[in-house]
Amino acid sequence: MFSMKRAPPTKEGSGPIGAWWRGWRQPQRRISLALQGGGAHGAFTWGVLDALLEDPRVHFDGISGSSAGAMNAVVLASGWIGGGREGAREALNDFWTALGKQMPAAMVTQGAGDDIGLSAAAKWLANWAGHFSPAQLNPFDLNPLRDLIASRIDFERLRAACPFKLFVAATQADTGRLRVFRERELTQEMLLASACLPRIHHAVEIDGEPYWDGGYSANPAVFPLFYDCVSSDVLLVLLSPLEREATPRTVEEIDARIVELAFSAPFMREMRTFSQAREFARGGFVAMGRLERRLRSLRFHMIDNSHLPALERTDTKLLAHGPFLERLRDQGRERAGAWLDEHFEQVGRASTLDVKKWFG
Numbered sequence: 001m002f003s004m005k006r007a008p009p010t011k012e013g014s015g016p017i018g019a020w021w022r023g024w025r026q027p028q029r030r031i032s033l034a035l036q037g038g039g040a041h042g043a044f045t046w047g048v049l050d051a052l053l054e055d056p057r058v059h060f061d062g063i064s065g066s067s068a069g070a071m072n073a074v075v076l077a078s079g080w081i082g083g084g085r086e087g088a089r090e091a092l093n094d095f096w097t098a099l100g101k102q103m104p105a106a107m108v109t110q111g112a113g114d115d116i117g118l119s120a121a122a123k124w125l126a127n128w129a130g131h132f133s134p135a136q137l138n139p140f141d142l143n144p145l146r147d148l149i150a151s152r153i154d155f156e157r158l159r160a161a162c163p164f165k166l167f168v169a170a171t172q173a174d175t176g177r178l179r180v181f182r183e184r185e186l187t188q189e190m191l192l193a194s195a196c197l198p199r200i201h202h203a204v205e206i207d208g209e210p211y212w213d214g215g216y217s218a219n220p221a222v223f224p225l226f227y228d229c230v231s232s233d234v235l236l237v238l239l240s241p242l243e244r245e246a247t248p249r250t251v252e253e254i255d256a257r258i259v260e261l262a263f264s265a266p267f268m269r270e271m272r273t274f275s276q277a278r279e280f281a282r283g284g285f286v287a288m289g290r291l292e293r294r295l296r297s298l299r300f301h302m303i304d305n306s307h308l309p310a311l312e313r314t315d316t317k318l319l320a321h322g323p324f325l326e327r328l329r330d331q332g333r334e335r336a337g338a339w340l341d342e343h344f345e346q347v348g349r350a351s352t353l354d355v356k357k358w359f360g
Helices: 016-025 039-054 068-099 120-129 144-150 155-161 188-194 223-227 251-282 290-297 314-318 322-346 355-359
Strands: 029-035 058-066 108-110 116-118 165-172 178-182 204-206 209-213 233-237 299-303
Touching (some): 039 068, 068 165, 068 188, 165 223, 188 204, 188 209, 251 314, 251 355, 299 322
Parallel strands (some): 029 058, 029 233
Antiparallel strands (some): 165 209
């Protein structure tokens, strides 16, 4: 069995001493985070969060997440309660290390160089499973995540002492409506609902209603960070690329892209609404109300996974394999470190994301 160690700094000045120096030079700034879901690709977000937690300038106001994004958000908050920044880093490391031990070695194949993927048998099994409902395939509703979460998160303590505002998205299966669970009400079942893929797991029942993965209705939900948080800076951590370089051609590529678009569509629509509303608010010449002032002050930033081959294949979202997760974490740390170096001084002053270009 392998053991995942926290990654060493990937660039000069990004270690503890460099982080202390940056924190001494500049004041702390508060941001809110919007974390996308994406299965095993959520390990990239783990790396992003690890780098942000290492930098003492960064403080969090609210964190919104769906699916893997919600897992990252709740694990981070739970770890923070017990040990601050280092406790949050340790909790994330422990969660993803344990998750990386779930997949049997026979379901993983190692290609040339660092190419890791699902074995032919694993791909066949995933395709075969798609022909059955969860009631047929998994009649006892077995879910490894349930035990993983139960052993690591004290939800009663989290509800009572959560250090941030949390927004966990789930989709009401019968109506398609989005439901956002808050930290003061959060339970294990609510978190599991946010990551409930209906092809694999039974719907999670909450208050007598069935729920599926939050990505179907919000991936992630951004509006709670606007309405319920104080910070005007929102950092988007994306796992789905905003643009593909090539149009899908094969049946497999087309099917994968359709699924990707389905999970991205609610987020894209919501961001387009924000883009247009900000333009409208900024065009006014009369006295503004509270909503217009909030819109005009809103600043967006982004860390994404574009041009990372390991994250371009949708089948690797199922690859909960330690070395693969560790590589994604390192890439997330590197991207976050670059963003901190290039853009953090703009936090509190200006957007570093061209919202109109990508969503307008």
